[in-house]
Amino acid sequence: MTVGHPAAWQQQAAPPAAPGPWAARAARSSSFWRLVAVEARKLVGTRSDKIVMACAPVFLVGLMALFTLPQTNLASAGRQLQPMLMVIQLGLLLVFATVIKLVAGEWQYKSVQPTLLVQPSRLRYLLAQGTVLAGVWLVCSLFTFVLYPLLIKTAAQGLNHNYLLGSRPGWVLGVTMLATAQVLLTALIVSLLIPNTGGSLTVFFVVVPLLAVARLALPEVFGLVYPLEAAWHMAGDGAGWPQTISSLVIWLTLLAVSLVVLSRRDAG
Numbered sequence: 001m002t003v004g005h006p007a008a009w010q011q012q013a014a015p016p017a018a019p020g021p022w023a024a025r026a027a028r029s030s031s032f033w034r035l036v037a038v039e040a041r042k043l044v045g046t047r048s049d050k051i052v053m054a055c056a057p058v059f060l061v062g063l064m065a066l067f068t069l070p071q072t073n074l075a076s077a078g079r080q081l082q083p084m085l086m087v088i089q090l091g092l093l094l095v096f097a098t099v100i101k102l103v104a105g106e107w108q109y110k111s112v113q114p115t116l117l118v119q120p121s122r123l124r125y126l127l128a129q130g131t132v133l134a135g136v137w138l139v140c141s142l143f144t145f146v147l148y149p150l151l152i153k154t155a156a157q158g159l160n161h162n163y164l165l166g167s168r169p170g171w172v173l174g175v176t177m178l179a180t181a182q183v184l185l186t187a188l189i190v191s192l193l194i195p196n197t198g199g200s201l202t203v204f205f206v207v208v209p210l211l212a213v214a215r216l217a218l219p220e221v222f223g224l225v226y227p228l229e230a231a232w233h234m235a236g237d238g239a240g241w242p243q244t245i246s247s248l249v250i251w252l253t254l255l256a257v258s259l260v261v262l263s264r265r266d267a268g
Contacts, residue, residue: 039102040135042102043136049098052097056092068148075161078235080152080164083152085175086212088183091144092183099136099184100191100204103191104194104196104200107195122262137180141180145176171234178231182228192258193257195265219243223238223244227247
């Protein structure tokens with residue numbers, strides 16, 4: 001019978017080393033607001049993004065002046081409000097271009113991988129990104145709501161017309177926020193369905209403005225698919241309830257489809 005070395009009987013397995021603080025931090029899931037902060041930094045993550053966002057207010061004010069000061073008929077509240085809808089769609093293009101780069105660019109260049117590795121829940125990722133976009137929507141809406149009435153008031157007084165929007169600030173704010181939300185959702189839908197920055201920007205900058213021009217020419221036809229039809233309806237110049245309902249159904253359906261596509265998209 002072979003007897004082992006006595007030391008072998010006395011030797012005991014060393015207990016596993018306690019995890020260090022770095023391991024505990026790595027195992028802990030990131031807080032939701034930390035994810036929001038990360039997504040907000042991505043919005044201005046490059047030098048070009050910072051330049052675009054810095055130029056966006058100047059571009060918006062310039063478009064406001066272009067669409068308000070040359071007006072020749074501002075005798076009604078509707079006439080005084082309607083130019084703002086074109087200002088929102090065109091004047092916020094630089095801001096929404098940055099949003100498209102944030103959403104579509106992450107999937108095109110697979111930069112979404114680190115975020116999903118840190119926290120695999122796509123729902124939390126989407127909610128964090130949505131919180132950032134909600135902040136963009138709120139800032140753009142309030143900026144427009146404050147500055148546009150000043151310019152349209154100047155234009156109305158230059159035509160010896162009464163300034164009529166001051167007595168209905170709730171209506172003005174509602175139209176402003178609805179129109180901004182609809183343009184932002186259009187940019188989001190395009191960037192989710194086309195996970196390519198160049199393709200998304202092309203569609204958003206070409207197809208959406210063409211729809212706006214077509215809607216001005218034939219509102220009864222193109223109002224059915226125009227993304228801002230509900231805002232025009234609220235402003236008092238909609239093509240009708242059928243066009244408004246059709247537009248809302250189409251774009252809300254596209255939003256739902258884009259979210260389903262996002263939930264199934266390969267991040268690898």
